[in-house]
Amino acid sequence: MASVLLPVSLLLAALLLIPELFGDFTAYQIGLYLIYGIAAQGIGFLWGKTGVLPLGQALFFGFAAYVTAITLRAETGLITELALAVAVLVAIAVFACALAALIFRGRNDSGPYFSLITLALVMIAEQIAGTATTLTGGFNGLSGFDSLGKLDPFAGFYYVIVGVTVAVSLLLFVLNRLPVNLIARAVADNEPRLQLLGFPTHIIKGAAFAFSAVIAALAGGGCLPSHQGIVTPTSMGFGLSAELVILTAVGGRYHVLGPLIGAVLVGWASAELRDSFPYWELLMAVAFILVVLKAPGGIAELLEAGYRRVRATKPGAPSKVIAAPPTKAVDAAGPLRFDDVHLQIGVVRILNGVSFQTPATGIVSIIGPNGAGKTSTLNTITGNLRITGGRITFGRRKIDSRPPYKALHSGIGRKLQVPSVFFSMSVSENLAIAMMANRSRLLDLLRPSTYRWRSRSLSDLLDHPSVPLKEELVEPVDHLPQGHRQFLEYAMTIAAEPQVLLLDEPCAGLSPDETALMTDLVRHYQAETGGLVIVIEHDMSIVEAISDKVLVMHLGQVLAFDTFEQVRRNPEVQAVYAGGTK
Ligand SMILES: Nc1ncnc2c1ncn2[C@@H]1O[C@H](COP(=O)(O)OP(=O)(O)OP(=O)(O)O)[C@@H](O)[C@H]1O
Numbered sequence: 026m027a028s029v030l031l032p033v034s035l036l037l038a039a040l041l042l043i044p045e046l047f048g049d050f051t052a053y054q055i056g057l058y059l060i061y062g063i064a065a066q067g068i069g070f071l072w073g074k075t076g077v078l079p080l081g082q083a084l085f086f087g088f089a090a091y092v093t094a095i096t097l098r099a100e101t102g103l104i105t106e107l108a109l110a111v112a113v114l115v116a117i118a119v120f121a122c123a124l125a126a127l128i129f130r131g132r133n134d135s136g137p138y139f140s141l142i143t144l145a146l147v148m149i150a151e152q153i154a155g156t157a158t159t160l161t162g163g164f165n166g167l168s169g170f171d172s173l174g175k176l177d178p179f180a181g182f183y184y185v186i187v188g189v190t191v192a193v194s195l196l197l198f199v200l201n202r203l204p205v206n207l208i209a210r211a212v213a214d215n216e217p218r219l220q221l222l223g224f225p226t227h228i229i230k231g232a233a234f235a236f237s238a239v240i241a242a243l244a245g246g247g248c249l250p251s252h253q254g255i256v257t258p259t260s261m262g263f264g265l266s267a268e269l270v271i272l273t274a275v276g277g278r279y280h281v282l283g284p285l286i287g288a289v290l291v292g293w294a295s296a297e298l299r300d301s302f303p304y305w306e307l308l309m310a311v312a313f314i315l316v317v318l319k320a321p322g323g324i325a326e327l328l329e330a331g332y333r334r335v336r337a338t339k340p341g342a343p344s345k346v347i348a349a350p351p352t353k354a355v356d357a358a359g360p361l362r363f364d365d366v367h368l369q370i371g372v373v374r375i376l377n378g379v380s381f382q383t384p385a386t387g388i389v390s391i392i393g394p395n396g397a398g399k400t401s402t403l404n405t406i407t408g409n410l411r412i413t414g415g416r417i418t419f420g421r422r423k424i425d426s427r428p429p430y431k432a433l434h435s436g437i438g439r440k441l442q443v444p445s446v447f448f449s450m451s452v453s454e455n456l457a458i459a460m461m462a463n464r465s466r467l468l469d470l471l472r473p474s475t476y477r478w479r480s481r482s483l484s485d486l487l488d489h490p491s492v493p494l495k496e497e498l499v500e501p502v503d504h505l506p507q508g509h510r511q512f513l514e515y516a517m518t519i520a521a522e523p524q525v526l527l528l529d530e531p532c533a534g535l536s537p538d539e540t541a542l543m544t545d546l547v548r549h550y551q552a553e554t555g556g557l558v559i560v561i562e563h564d565m566s567i568v569e570a571i572s573d574k575v576l577v578m579h580l581g582q583v584l585a586f587d588t589f590e591q592v593r594r595n596p597e598v599q600a601v602y603a604g605g606t607k
Pocket residue numbers: 370373375393394395396397398399400401402
């Protein structure tokens with residue numbers, strides 16, 4: 026808790042001292058920078074964690090400011106003002122969440138489309154604000170109202186801004202310590218992996234955008250009109266939106282206080298230079314470019330790195346684990362069945378009428394020459410590729426049109442060909458996310474104890490004397506050798522205890538000993554769960570050792586589907602597939 030209270034107390038103390046040390050006018054100026062800084066903190070939360078960059082945040086800032094100005098002019102009274110404020114914040118949250126979720130549905134990128142759409146929206150909004158004169162006062166703006174609580178903008182209202190700044194910072198610091206922070210960071214780190222762990226990333230991005238929009242509205246609606254006494258279309262414009270992004274980038278989007286630092290520094294530098302140096306905007310632009318190129322984490326990251334050099338912090342020991350709740354019931358079971366499945370991307374025909382039915386239990390290996398369509402077959406099962414013909418069913422449920430995040434809800438877990446983990450995180454953070462997969466409910470993401478979940482099967486795996494991960498829990502994943510990453514991704518995939526385990530070349534890059542260990546683990550998992558394991562493998566000795574059945578693919582078709590012995594004797598298989606070893 027000290028890591029939250031200390032910076033927030035320091036922030037509060039520093040802000041409270043400003044009127045005493047520098048006088049009311051400086052406090053008034055700092056108050057304005059803080060208002061922009063709070064809105065920028067919302068951008069920092071969204072951009073720094075999920076990687077999604079909003080270019081129209083002034084839409085919410087300005088909209089809330091206009092609503093407040095109109096309400097203050099109408100002098101409706103405190104109760105009505107508060108009720109309206111809550112209604113506006115809820116409406117903004119719902120709008121932002123729905124907008125982002127719709128834009129990101131079916132997409133895995135951090136969103137140039139999203140950034141451009143938010144940009145277009147704020148440009149439209151600025152235009153409307155400038156022309157809807159009866160409502161907004163047009164380009165002259167809306168004025169002629171008292172500040173909230175009739176406080177003096179040069180004195181009492183400063184403390185309201187400080188209150189909002191400290192409250193928002195405290196909230197962000199607390200969120201940083203909760204599992205929801207890990208999930209938000211995982212979106213930027215490796216969105217496809219998060220989806221395969223069952224998380225609907227478009228909704229996560231929508232929720233993060235809604236949160237950032239509400240923070241912008243708090244700054245714009247709660248503080249700006251009372252502080253400035255006027256609201257103009259620039260409060261809802263592209264210029265301010267871009268400026269908020271610059272403040273965030275310069276101050277540092279990865280740190281709670283970064284955007285506030287950026288806002289105060291840029292605001293102060295602009296105020297100092299504006300009258301004395303005609304090219305001050307050019308200077309600010311150069312400073313911005315330098316920060317983006319040389320210190321992408323902004324000033325806050327530089328300060329943090331300096332602090333770490335003075336006071337090196339050792340990674341803490343992993344905290345004591347607690348029993349994880351059981352996995353949620355899955356909505357399908359039984360054999361996997363392909364009926365005349367076709368897959369074409371552009372002019373490339375990848376699967377050409379694939380039909381087979383797996384047993385409900387056992388180990389099935391998929392073999393075939395490079396480019397045969399093995400990985401694509403797994404991609405159609407998990408929804409990473411949409412089939413263009415035919416039907417895929419799991420038990421009685423049709424699964425071929427489901428998005429990837431629903432695969433695990435159907436009991437299908439997947440390990441990818443190249444180890445796909447969260448590279449900016451530690452091993453234990455990776456495992457914590459995997460433990461939440463198909464177990465956590467919304468409230469669990471807001472409880473620190475969720476970090477400590479550990480299932481018996483994962484404990485058994487980590488306790489295995491040959492599995493390397495237990496000694497590496499605090500290590501960042503990008504320090505791990507390739508083989509260890511394979512084991513980590515395997516551990517993450519089985520953490521949700523899927524009934525169907527899809528493994529794409531799990532032994533690639535492993536030493537002979539590690540290969541033997543991996544095959545033992547796979548066999549053990551299948552025997553323990555009684556489920557189905559489908560493995561893509563090129564090494565025929567492994568295929569022979571583990572497979573109940575072998576599916577041979579060639580040119581996007583099934584060449585044979587039988588026991589290893591039968592497949593080995595098949596003349597068609599012999600003709601196209603020599604059956605060599607790794
Ligand atoms: N998204 C895509 N867009 C276009 N072509 C694709 C796409 N995915 C796969 N392909 C093509 O489909 C064919 C089958 O690819 P796939 O990765 O399924 O083969 P594979 O049998 O797994 O091969 P390997 O053993 O080399 O991994 C290849 O020719 C590949 O280039």
